[in-house]
Amino acid sequence: MDNRRVFITDVTGRDGFQMEKHWIKTEDKIRIINRIINSGVKRIEATSFVSPKAIPQLRDAKEVIELIKRDNVEVVTLIPNIKGAELAMEADVDEVNVVVSISETHNKKNINKTVDQSVKDIAEINKFVVSNNKRVNVSLATTFGCPFEGIYEVRKVSEIIKKLMSMGLKRFTLADTTGMANPTQVSDFVIHLKTVFPDVQFSLHLHNTRGMGLVNLYSGYNAGIRHFDASLGGIGGCPFAPGATGNVCLEDVVHMLHYMNIPLDPDIDELIKAAKQMETLLGYKLPGQVMRAGISTATFES
Amino acid sequence: MDNRRVFITDVTGRDGFQMEKHWIKTEDKIRIINRIINSGVKRIEATSFVSPKAIPQLRDAKEVIELIKRDNVEVVTLIPNIKGAELAMEADVDEVNVVVSISETHNKKNINKTVDQSVKDIAEINKFVVSNNKRVNVSLATTFGCPFEGIYEVRKVSEIIKKLMSMGLKRFTLADTTGMANPTQVSDFVIHLKTVFPDVQFSLHLHNTRGMGLVNLYSGYNAGIRHFDASLGGIGGCPFAPGATGNVCLEDVVHMLHYMNIPLDPDIDELIKAAKQMETLLGYKLPGQVMRAGISTATFES
Numbered sequence: 001m002d003n004r005r006v007f008i009t010d011v012t013g014r015d016g017f018q019m020e021k022h023w024i025k026t027e028d029k030i031r032i033i034n035r036i037i038n039s040g041v042k043r044i045e046a047t048s049f050v051s052p053k054a055i056p057q058l059r060d061a062k063e064v065i066e067l068i069k070r071d072n073v074e075v076v077t078l079i080p081n082i083k084g085a086e087l088a089m090e091a092d093v094d095e096v097n098v099v100v101s102i103s104e105t106h107n108k109k110n111i112n113k114t115v116d117q118s119v120k121d122i123a124e125i126n127k128f129v130v131s132n133n134k135r136v137n138v139s140l141a142t143t144f145g146c147p148f149e150g151i152y153e154v155r156k157v158s159e160i161i162k163k164l165m166s167m168g169l170k171r172f173t174l175a176d177t178t179g180m181a182n183p184t185q186v187s188d189f190v191i192h193l194k195t196v197f198p199d200v201q202f203s204l205h206l207h208n209t210r211g212m213g214l215v216n217l218y219s220g221y222n223a224g225i226r227h228f229d230a231s232l233g234g235i236g237g238c239p240f241a242p243g244a245t246g247n248v249c250l251e252d253v254v255h256m257l258h259y260m261n262i263p264l265d266p267d268i269d270e271l272i273k274a275a276k277q278m279e280t281l282l283g284y285k286l287p288g289q290v291m292r293a294g295i296s297t298a299t300f301e302s
Numbered sequence: 303m304d305n306r307r308v309f310i311t312d313v314t315g316r317d318g319f320q321m322e323k324h325w326i327k328t329e330d331k332i333r334i335i336n337r338i339i340n341s342g343v344k345r346i347e348a349t350s351f352v353s354p355k356a357i358p359q360l361r362d363a364k365e366v367i368e369l370i371k372r373d374n375v376e377v378v379t380l381i382p383n384i385k386g387a388e389l390a391m392e393a394d395v396d397e398v399n400v401v402v403s404i405s406e407t408h409n410k411k412n413i414n415k416t417v418d419q420s421v422k423d424i425a426e427i428n429k430f431v432v433s434n435n436k437r438v439n440v441s442l443a444t445t446f447g448c449p450f451e452g453i454y455e456v457r458k459v460s461e462i463i464k465k466l467m468s469m470g471l472k473r474f475t476l477a478d479t480t481g482m483a484n485p486t487q488v489s490d491f492v493i494h495l496k497t498v499f500p501d502v503q504f505s506l507h508l509h510n511t512r513g514m515g516l517v518n519l520y521s522g523y524n525a526g527i528r529h530f531d532a533s534l535g536g537i538g539g540c541p542f543a544p545g546a547t548g549n550v551c552l553e554d555v556v557h558m559l560h561y562m563n564i565p566l567d568p569d570i571d572e573l574i575k576a577a578k579q580m581e582t583l584l585g586y587k588l589p590g591q592v593m594r595a596g597i598s599t600a601t602f603e604s
Contacts, residue, residue, distance in 0.1 A: 147602050180598040182561040183520055210598060211510075211554040211591040215517040218485050245595065252513040259484040289513040293547065296482040296512060300449050 016235040039270035048078035103146030123167035144181035179209025183219035190223035203227035213248035233286030315348040318537040341572035350380035405448030425469035446483035481511025485521035492525035505529035515550035535588030
């Protein structure tokens with residue numbers, strides 16, 4: 001295995017769609033997600049088994065998981081609690097993703113629990129999921145800072161990881177929920193955490209809120225991260241964090257890495273087509289840039 | 303002098319305004335440029351002494367140079383030919399910026415000359431300007447590739463630099479005119495060129511066409527570049543290159559470098575205010591992101 005290879009988790013179906021105000025028909029969700037899978041993306045966070053009251057847009061989670069094309073792709077769903085974990089196991093997903101914020105304030109707003117309570121609940125979820133021979137990933141929201149609490153020391157992150165590891169958790173996503181991180185901070189945090197926890201597989205979940213999505217991804221890559229989240233067209237956000245805007249854009253990420261000669265699976269041309277189709281479907285201008293400018297090597301008649 | 307310090311040339315008045323279709327009143331241009339100077343930017347490319355027929359928006363070049371606040375700031379103007387150089391000397395600018403494309407096709411479209419002819423003209427301009435005790439900077443358009451000719455080898459760039467150096471030119475801007483570069487290419491080109499030409503002061507002029515403006519800047523910084531162009535709000539483009547969009551955004555660049563603890567002069571809060579004022583003036587949504595999201599450490603009431 002080429003140790004430069006990058007693995008991308010597409011989060012369009014979850015982090016992307018959850019922010020859409022207008023109902024996206026289940027069949028349209030399926031069509032978009034299947035195009036992403038067909039482009040070569042090998043891991044998708046397709047939806048969330050969350051209360052339909054909290055996020056009505058994702059009330060068709062069961063149908064989405066049933067109807068998407070499931071060959072040659074790992075399917076992950078976000079879950080907020082043990083009830084969600086049960087639904088996810090019934091739907092036979094490969095992995096569940098649970099969220100806890102590093103920020104006490106954001107955790108309260110996002111899932112109405114203390115961080116300690118979340119950690120305990122995650123341990124319980126993990127036992128249940130592992131007994132079903134499936135995996136749990138923990139997303140550490142506001143890893144690089146919080147719009148209510150500011151920027152904090154990496155120690156605050158490592159303490160929570162340590163607790164969760166002692167309870168059997170092994171996979172962690174460092175999430176820059178509101179796009180506060182800068183490339184120096186990403187590099188410092190990643191190098192610190194990879195040194196303290198050499199056996200953990202860390203991934204990065206970045207938002208482009210302040211234009212630093214790609215530079216933070218590049219910085220994370222240089223610090224040794226090989227797993228990244230992204231969403232088609234750069235849609236997404238966080239309903240419980242002010243100023244949060246889209247995820248790093250899937251096709252812009254793939255485009256950059258492709259031209260850096262970094263091996264990865266998705267096909268850029270297919271992704272651009274998918275992004276354009278989704279833009280038509282959603283009816284507004286998406287943040288993605290390569291879908292508009294075209295790939296770097298596209299030449300024009302002179 | 304801290305060798306980490308970054309110097310920014312604001313190009314709002316030239317690369318930015320030249321792309322605006324609607325006439326911007328001279329007094330509004332002055333107001334914007336003065337706000338940028340007041341924010342602490344120490345070098346501005348304020349306008350271009352170009353034919354009013356070619357770029358009507360910049361037909362007030364003389365008045366702009368006369369009326370902007372000129373203390374504590376270096377003033378540069380773009381010039382297309384010796385006539386422009388004469389006007390620039392009359393206006394007593396500190397430096398002129400001349401352009402030659404690495405791409406024969408783009409050079410023809412941009413200034414209707416062969417590259418060889420441009421090189422000869424630049425040598426003549428340089429003699430004249432130096433005899434006036436002023437400096438010439440050469441912008442190498444399409445350094446990282448051309449939308450008509452594709453991506454080329456760095457050798458093609460170094461050959462043109464070598465010719466121009468033999469004619470007395472010393473300052474060069476590597477311009478990614480249409481945002482084709484990726485961070486690996488920027489790093490490779492910069493390291494190569496700085497090794498071959500250790501005495502040249504290189505600067506980088508980047509566009510965010512494919513979302514890679516900030517990551518290319520970061521990569522250039524890591525390869526040793528300390529001088530960068532940027533435009534307020536990320537406005538700009540190139541009228542003679544398909545798909546070209548805005549420059550890297552001044553306040554987004556300053557914001558990122560500030561949070562990376564890199565010393566630099568401009569004040570981010572002042573720049574955000576200036577960008578908002580310009581957005582109102584221009585009447586459309588600017589590409590800048592920090593002006594919308596706010597700075598990373600801005601906290602909200604919980």
